[in-house]
Amino acid sequence: MLRLRYILFFLGFFLILPISSKQNPTTEVPSAYRVLKGDSWFGIAKKFKTSAETLAKLNGRTTKENLYERELLRIPKGEEKVSLSPASLLTEKPALPLVQKEKVVKKFSELTYDPHKGIQFQRGVSSLVRASLPGKVVHVDYMDGYENFVILEHQNGLYSVYGNLERIQVTEGQQVKSKDRLGILAKDKGLYFQVNKQKLSLNPERILEAGI
Template sequence: MRRPARTRPHAAQLGFALAFGLCLLAGPVLAQPAQPAQLEKALQTERKKADERKGAVQKLTEREQALTGKLGEIDARMKAAQIRIQKQEEALDVIRKEEARHAEKFVQVREKREKSVRELRRLLELLWPINAQGMHEGARLADSWDAADRRFQWNSAAYGRARAMLEDVRRQEQLLSGELARQKELEAQVDRQLTIINADKDALLKDKLAVGARINQVSTQRRDIEGELQSIFKTIQQLNYQLVSQRNRKFDAFKATLPWPVAGRVVTSFSPDGRPARRGIGIATTQGAPVRSVFWGKVVHSDVLRGLGKVVILYHSGNYYSLYAYLSDVSVETGQDVEKDELLGNAGYYPEAHGNGLYFELRFQQKPINPQQWLMPAQ
């Protein structure tokens, strides 16, 4: 007898099986899920890291606050120095005005002295011939002695007044010269004080710049550690999600109650031993119908597979997987956690529906299982 010809597997189904197997074997993303004890240990490690980072952030925050306080102290000292400088400048301005007033008065006195000297010179030029004539005539004429004596006394008094006036002018000039020298010394003192205060101000400004740079450095370190902390918190959140999924979201506890991935009509049924073999179900849909996750899980594949269009594969707790094929577009990325009923994409062209549709599989430990036994009763 001739053996019946072996029916060749349906090409699309074979492609799905190969694609699914390759996805499940590809990379650490699809590795076997961690057990609760491993997740607990990983959580403890991440929490310890989070506590260390929080401690570091706290120390850096305190350091930043201390530096900010120091910066405030420097600002206060700079403000005080500025007030001192302003007072010194005001004092210097008063001294300079006083100096200008005395210098003007000195010029006036000097002009007065020069005028007096000129008058005295003219007086001497006038008196000297008279005095010389009187002395000459006094030697020859005894009867004119009294007149000569009167002239001599008058001349002496005139000379005395001139000398007194000249001495008085000299004393005033010396007094003003001394006052001017004192004003100069005061000005020099104020200038020296201003130099000291400005040097102090420059030093404070240098300290302020140094402290400001240190604050920026500490702030950058704090922000970097805060970024690490946020990443750790995200890891903790993911580990918690996996732990909760392991403990409370048992996939096998939802048999016959899972929601349908898309609204539509079943056009191909699960038939792994059929001719051709079908390891999932095909659903005809309206154009662009939304495709949603049937359970909480993680995206382990979100990409185009040759001949299958865009495909999303989700890992669920207990080593269960769900597959969604022939999508027109995808809304999730590999590695992303998804909620139950979360949008994965939209249905595209499905050949066996001769129009828009979705091919859907469920697998346990990579072995296909009948989706219709896990989904809610037919719509």
């Protein structure tokens, strides 16, 4: 039953998830808004009586990044700002899941016509895949399109996913440290990498650059 739970949880990472209405003690429950042509961070924020910085942060972005027509944004209800409690902050910046920084060939996207809940790295010289953060191996399995994959559970409801592996070198229940070896990439594919907080998909590039 526990194994099925993690399979379904992982599957949910790749599907377009409905916006949760469950109250969270550290964040305001968000509603959804579909970006229209000509919209801006500041214009949308003003419409929903929040700040542009809060709006961007909730969506794993910054106000310097462009918005895309028909992009789905999460919007905090009312006038309350989205904030993370001190306990929800990571104590260390995530490490690269690869030995060296590789080009991202497919980026994170919540566009309805082209959703992508993680990022796809280019296949580099090194095939070693490492844990980005310390945590517990909660699931290892195989899925068509993602080859062998590993899911790690971290503190405060964070999960990371590592796909397109040829060999997995950890076992379920194992505790790993940041940069510990997880496995070896498939010969013809780059690493698929995803980060979630509960069921909310975060932009992995932003997490790797600035942390949580």
